Amino acid sequence: MAEPLVAWSPAYELAWPNHVFPTAKYRLVHEALRAAGLADRDVATPGPIARDELLRVHTRRHVEEIERLTADPARVVQRFEIPLSRAVVDAVLHHCEGTRIAVEQALVRGAALSLGGGFHHAFPDRGEGFCFYNDVAIALAAARAGGRLERAVVVDVDLHQGNGTAGAFAGDDAIATYSIHQEDLYPLPKAKSTLDVGLPGGSGDRPYLAALQETLPGFLDAHAAPLLLYVAGADPFEADRLGDLRLSRDGLRRRDAFVLEEAERRGMAVAAVLAGGYPPRVEDVVAIHVDLWQALRRFAAERR
Ligand SMILES: [Zn+2]
Structure with missing residues (x-):
């Protein structure tokens, strides 16, 4: 029975001291999966993504600006609400490669998960909201350029709208974007996804779950594709410090199960990335991401 491929590298860990983003989660999720039985044969270790892959999505001007800002490896500048440095850029290049591998391997195995990624606020020509390179858009562009993929859907359930991803694929009929998010929060104003489902706080x-069940099946029917890229943010969680969607851990499990059941029903492959999650206790965000891996294992088993 095929297990989901898991992409992870120790180089995913970012150094953002005292930042609301719990960057240790990448290492902790990997440790938790190993403790739960993740085997070597199901792990890929990404290196940094090639610059040419960035340039399929991002403007040369944007890439060169990031390179200029971080030309001095000792320099740290505040950009995109994060302390940007050469080390941070290097980590994000590994995340981008991990998402690229997850898409590639999902098309082979049926399911894959990168224990990072989901930098969905990065637009082709600019960064914002902790994001400057959009791994989701880059991975899909790479698969299309390699002739492995003609169509795909992005299902983004992070608390925040996937505005950068929506911007990257605006006017592109081959990639449809779905985002379910809290309406009265960043990003304001919202970008236009193929389908946006904005929910009130609380x-x-x-x-x-009713809104998800009402809108996702019709979206998937209208945009039939062999691959679903799942941006499985943990920040709709009730204890999250950045939002107020107040999903319980069980609610998040049901969310993931529903998305994966709908993919399974249509014979789609699924590549997933972690995206956001900002509870006071890092154990909570780790547990939510581990739940996602367990759901993907069940999906992979049932898909065969
Ligand atoms: Zn988020």
Whole structure:
């Protein structure tokens, strides 16, 4: 039975001391998966992505600006609400390669997960919201350029709208983007995804899951594709410090199960990335991401 391929590198870990983003989660999720039985044969270790792959999505001007800002490896500049440095750029290049591998391997195995990525606020020509290179867009562009993929859908359930991804694929009929998010939060104004489902703060499990169940099946039917790229943000969680969608851990499990069941029903492959998650206790965000891996294992088993 094929297990999901898991992409992870120790180089994913970012040094953002005292930042709301718990960057140790990448290492901790990997450790938790190993403890739960993740085997060597199911792990790929990405290196940094090639510059040419960035340039399939991002403007040369944007890439050169990032390179200029970080030309001195000792320099740290505040950009995109993060302390940007050469080390941070290098880590993100590994995340981008991990997402690229996850897409490539999902098309082979049926399911793959990068224990990072989901930098969905990066636009082709600019960064914002902790993001400057959009691994989701880069991975899909790479698969299309390699002739392995003609169509795909992005299903983004992070608390925040996937505005950068929507911007990257605006006017592109081959990639349809779905985003379910909290409406009255960053990014404001919103970009236009193929389908946006904006929910009020304080929603909780029942209205959230009802909205997902009402809108996702029709979206997947209207945009049939062999691959679903799942941006599985943990920040709709009830204890999250950045948002107020108030999903319980069980609600998040049901969210993931529903998305994967809908993919399975249509014979789609799934590549998943972690994206956001900002609870006070890092154990909570780790547990939510581990739940996602377990759901993907069940998906991979049932898909065969
Ligand atoms: Zn988010």
